[in-house]
Amino acid sequence: MTTSPSTAQGALPKSRKPRARNAPPAPGTAARTQKPAKNSEIVYQDLKRAIITIDLPPATPIVEKELTKRYGISRTPLREAVLRLAEEGLLDVVPKSGTFVSRIPLSRLREAIIARRALEEVTVRAATRRTSQSEIMGLRAIILRQKEMADLGDEEAFHQADDAFHAGIAAAGGLPGIWQMILQMRVHVDRYRRLTLPQEGRMQFVVGEHTAVLDAIEEGEADDAVRLMKTHLDKLTLDIEVFRDLWPAYFIVDADLHEPLTFF
């Protein structure tokens, strides 16, 4: 270890011991009240939403000073948010020059889709093995809500319910962390999706596919469930080239691909 702590108590009047600071990391310790929502967290969430919804399209300059005024905070917490977003790949920070919304990296898009499919196959299989009746019912409720939103044409709420379904399956399988991983990789895909036009009747289709997956899970037919989920997710393999040509400035080909790129 290092340096026994100074301990300069001296002859000062009410010298207390320099405090132990041996508090454990708080498993269930106090301070487990409520998140007061740090300023940086608020800014982070807001900026992230804006980037993903293309409110802030790729290549948009991010001027810290301007944002401090907008949010009414100082640079320090703002910078914290910016750095988090940079680490997630949503912002590009150029050292003494400027910060910009990142272009959508095509390679990551592709890999995220592939990885998601692989991971969801796992969660579905796990869910089939250990799902309880109550969880099945909860998932049915989510699907129902999704259908309601589809009928209303509320795309935003629809996608939210869509996520809830997939997250629920992961949770039912005892693997909620895997859904978190999927979300992490998915940020760029989310931006991509905003550029695509909603396909007619797609939402109703999704509801049907979800139902089929859940039916298979309930019946304990793991292989069926996995196959159905795979088919469902394969629909996400969108034709990237089209959109790359439509909004060339929004994408970047950080192609690590040494071959013409074969979807499989």
Place this chain on the structure above:
Amino acid sequence: MTTSPSTAQGALPKSRKPRARNAPPAPGTAARTQKPAKNSEIVYQDLKRAIITIDLPPATPIVEKELTKRYGISRTPLREAVLRLAEEGLLDVVPKSGTFVSRIPLSRLREAIIARRALEEVTVRAATRRTSQSEIMGLRAIILRQKEMADLGDEEAFHQADDAFHAGIAAAGGLPGIWQMILQMRVHVDRYRRLTLPQEGRMQFVVGEHTAVLDAIEEGEADDAVRLMKTHLDKLTLDIEVFRDLWPAYFIVDADLHEPLTFF
């Protein structure tokens, strides 16, 4: 250079336009020289290494002030490093109280192992489809180095080569990003591994298994390659309970598991 030019010759203050700041995010722009390695980056790497090697065991208090002295920097860049580590789950920051090295979350351990297996099945299959002869040879070289390190008994270098092999397969499959994802999830597993005793003869076994996987890849036998890789990775399903009882303070059961936890 301060100089305060002031340029007081003309009557007009020579007002320049307020600057456009429309610089694009720099695809191949200048500023593409070399990473000067920011201070926060150095601290981040160093702390991360220390945490993963259990030099800083779980529950160790992280005192920012002390570290600023040790590294000779101010709180700002140090804080940046701390926040990054907190986001990765290696540190727990308790708002106005203190920061501590996180306990190893058992659920994440388990999920990381499961996710890795799923993802590597994908990379192996991809590699089988598109690997070039030169890449095969490169992977053979890595295996050979691994054998050398095993013979020398240099565990650290052995594990490094081990990672290189798996990373190489992902790259060969055109999915290098997926290895990055695996690394991200693996931080906790890395810490866990340091707590386990090296098993006698394990290193030589690994070399053999790697060779088998690569052989299958070279022969284009995707199913075999996947099966062999799966078998190889299954060895990582270590008996967690044993170590949880040995170092109870190092782990935390953030069990999201609603059932006795079945490995599958």
Place this chain on the structure above:
DNA sequence: GCTGTATATCTAGTATACAAGATATATTTG
């Protein structure tokens, strides 16, 4: 001696000031 309260002192969060570098504009030069 034990329990409950007070408070000194530590912590992370935030604000602000300064430094070093990059770049667009203005100016100079041919």
Place this chain on the structure above:
DNA sequence: CAAATATATCTTGTATACTAGATATACAGC
């Protein structure tokens, strides 16, 4: 008029000072 140079000004990175909250210790009351 065009190209090269100069420089003002903007950027991010860093240092330091301040604020508010949490907690271990000291102390009072029983």
